Amino acid sequence: MTPGTQPATGTQERFDALMKRGELIESPSEMTPDYLKELKHTLIVSGDTELISAPAYYLAARKAPSVNAFMTGIAIIQDELAHAHIAYHILEELGESQEALIFKRDPKSFRYPYAFDVPLESWTELVVANAMYDQAGFCLLGDIHHHCSYGPWKRGLVKVMAEENFHLRNGRNWCKRISQAGGAAREELQRAVDWMFPLTVEWFGLPDSLKQHNTQLDYRLKGLTNDQLRQQWLATVVPFMESIGVAVPAHQVDSHYELEYPFPCTFDAGSKRWNFKDACTWDDVLARWRARGPRNAEMVALFQESFKTFKVPG
Amino acid sequence: MEYVRVHPQVREYEVFARKARAEALHLVGSVVAPDDDLARAYARATYDEERWVELVIVPKDALLTLWAPGEEGPDS
Numbered sequence: 001m002t003p004g005t006q007p008a009t010g011t012q013e014r015f016d017a018l019m020k021r022g023e024l025i026e027s028p029s030e031m032t033p034d035y036l037k038e039l040k041h042t043l044i045v046s047g048d049t050e051l052i053s054a055p056a057y058y059l060a061a062r063k064a065p066s067v068n069a070f071m072t073g074i075a076i077i078q079d080e081l082a083h084a085h086i087a088y089h090i091l092e093e094l095g096e097s098q099e100a101l102i103f104k105r106d107p108k109s110f111r112y113p114y115a116f117d118v119p120l121e122s123w124t125e126l127v128v129a130n131a132m133y134d135q136a137g138f139c140l141l142g143d144i145h146h147h148c149s150y151g152p153w154k155r156g157l158v159k160v161m162a163e164e165n166f167h168l169r170n171g172r173n174w175c176k177r178i179s180q181a182g183g184a185a186r187e188e189l190q191r192a193v194d195w196m197f198p199l200t201v202e203w204f205g206l207p208d209s210l211k212q213h214n215t216q217l218d219y220r221l222k223g224l225t226n227d228q229l230r231q232q233w234l235a236t237v238v239p240f241m242e243s244i245g246v247a248v249p250a251h252q253v254d255s256h257y258e259l260e261y262p263f264p265c266t267f268d269a270g271s272k273r274w275n276f277k278d279a280c281t282w283d284d285v286l287a288r289w290r291a292r293g294p295r296n297a298e299m300v301a302l303f304q305e306s307f308k309t310f311k312v313p314g
Numbered sequence: 315m316e317y318v319r320v321h322p323q324v325r326e327y328e329v330f331a332r333k334a335r336a337e338a339l340h341l342v343g344s345v346v347a348p349d350d351d352l353a354r355a356y357a358r359a360t361y362d363e364e365r366w367v368e369l370v371i372v373p374k375d376a377l378l379t380l381w382a383p384g385e386e387g388p389d390s
Contacts, residue, residue, distance in 0.1 A: 014384075026383035082360045089344060151383075156343060159363045 007095075008036035019220065024151035028094060035219050039150055040094060042221045044101070046144075047087030049112040049137065051102065053080045055299035056116045060126035072170055073126065079163040086156040093152070103307040107300035108292050115199040117293025118269050124178055124185070128192040130171025132200045132237055138164045139232045140204075140222075147223030172240060179244040190246055195272040197237075197248050202264065204230040206282055231256055249276070269293050326374040327353045331366040339370060 008031040015032045018025060025031055031039070054077045061073030092098045115133060120126050141164065145157035178189045205211070208227040216222045224232070234250055234257035241248045249260040262279035267288070326346050330339040342361050347353035350371075357371050381387045 024383075030384050078359070079363075085360060086343065089346070092346075155341070159342065159361065162363045 008033045010035075019149065022220075023149075024154065025149050026151045034215075036094065038215050038219055039153075039221060040091060040096065042144075042216055043087045043091050043094075043153065045111045046141070047084050047091065047101070048110045049116075050080050050084035050087060051303070052110060052112045052116045052299055053077075053133070054084070055302040056120055056295070057126060057129065058302070059295075059299075060120035060122065060129070063121070063123045063126070065123055069123065076130065076167050076170065079167065083160045083163070086160065087153075090150075090152055090156065103304050105300075107297045110296070110300060113203045114289045114293055115196070115203055116299070117296045118195070118199065118272060119295045122188065122192075123174075124188045125192045125196070127171050127174035127178070128189065128196050130167050131175050131240070132171070132193075132196055133203075134164055134167040134171060135237055136200050136203045136233055138168060139229050139236075143222050143224045143229060147220055149220035175241075175246070176244045179246060186245075193241060193246050193248060195267075195274065197241075197250075198261065198263075198265075198267070198274050200233065200237075201230060201250075201259065202285065204233065207263075210282060324348050325353070327357065327371040328374050328377065329357045329361050330368075330370045330372065331361060331364070332368050333364050333366060335367055339368060344374065345371070 008028045010025075010028070010030040010032055012032055015025075015030065015035065018030060025035070028036060057073060057077050057080065061070055061077065064070035064073055088096075088098045088101055091101060113133075113136075120129055138161070141157055141160055145154060145161055148154040148157070175189060178185050205226045208225045211226060214225065217225070238248055238250050238252065238257055250257050251260065252258075261274070261276040264280055264282060264285045266275045266278040266280050266284070267273070268275070324346050325348075326344055328341060329343045329345060331342045332339050345353055345356040345360060347356050353371055357369065361369065
């Protein structure tokens with residue numbers, strides 16, 4: 001079969017019946033073209049996010065404070081690549097070319113959260129990413145694992161969830177250790193949280209008030225809304241950071257968490273600083289995301305370069 | 315189905331594993347590789363999320379499908 005030609009041949013009637021009964025969809029012969037399109041889009045975001053975390057984490061893991069710590073960092077990167085493989089391989093079975101998706105796309109066309117484009121430059125920033133970015137991934141993928149209507153992806157995520165849990169534990173253990181070390185180490189930890197916390201809050205996307213119709217929810221590709229997932233993330237990260245003595249700009253009010261800054265607001269990627277006095281619009285945020293951030297091209301080159309250099313003629 | 319890879323000819327392998335002797339083998343994923351040895355290496359490196367008591371790979375084209383989800387079996 002030629003990549004890109006996998007047809008969705010399910011009838012609308014049979015597809016609707018499967019969805020209504022809460023059944024899993026198992027192959028393109030049970031999909032409508034619109035479901036296939038939405039599934040592929042969701043898989044690309046997931047695969048791209050896992051893939052880009054590898055170079056992002058690698059560039060910071062080189063600053064590991066010991067060989068043991070470096071090996072842990074590399075083990076996490078290997079997990080992330082395996083997770084990307086799961087998403088891209090499913091895309092391949094749906095008719096996409098894995099080679100084209102990974103090695104032949106323009107850096108700007110990768111669909112992953114903007115946060116990864118802001119350089120992680122120290123071990124401290126890497127472990128904060130494990131504690132906050134991987135927690136975001138855990139919330140988003142946990143929701144897909146729980147609700148996803150596409151059987152092969154739902155089953156593939158069993159492995160992903162087990163391993164993301166390990167990344168989270170690594171991030172939390174190190175954040176706690178750095179906080180307990182005190183002094184300059186703790187100040188560096190607080191500075192990392194200061195810029196990375198709002199970037200992860202943003203990770204979950206437009207607030208529900210601006211995103212009234214969500215096809216991914218209609219097709220049970222996910223089960224929770226952007227704001228529900230954001231709240232789930234806040235409910236784990238805020239108490240954890242407070243428990244280790246790190247300040248975060250959010251607090252609990254009744255059963256939900258409120259941010260202590262205008263959301264959204266402006267961010268300067270070069271200096272890694274938020275301006276909480278300068279509220280902006282979601283159009284401004286979307287424009288920043290679309291332009292991609294400082295490390296986008298460098299990270300994509302890290303995994304595309306070897307392919308171009310060592311391509312064996314077919 | 316044909317896969318485009320650095321190697322001109324590759325096969326897909328299904329990966330089966332079980333955590334405990336009391337369990338049956340179950341499908342945990344798949345790998346695409348140019349030969350059995352590399353497929354073994356890819357499966358071992360990729361599906362290392364548990365301490366499996368058994369890990370097995372099978373070329374996907376060796377599986378003979380009698381019927382798939384949505385297709386009618388003899389009793390339906």
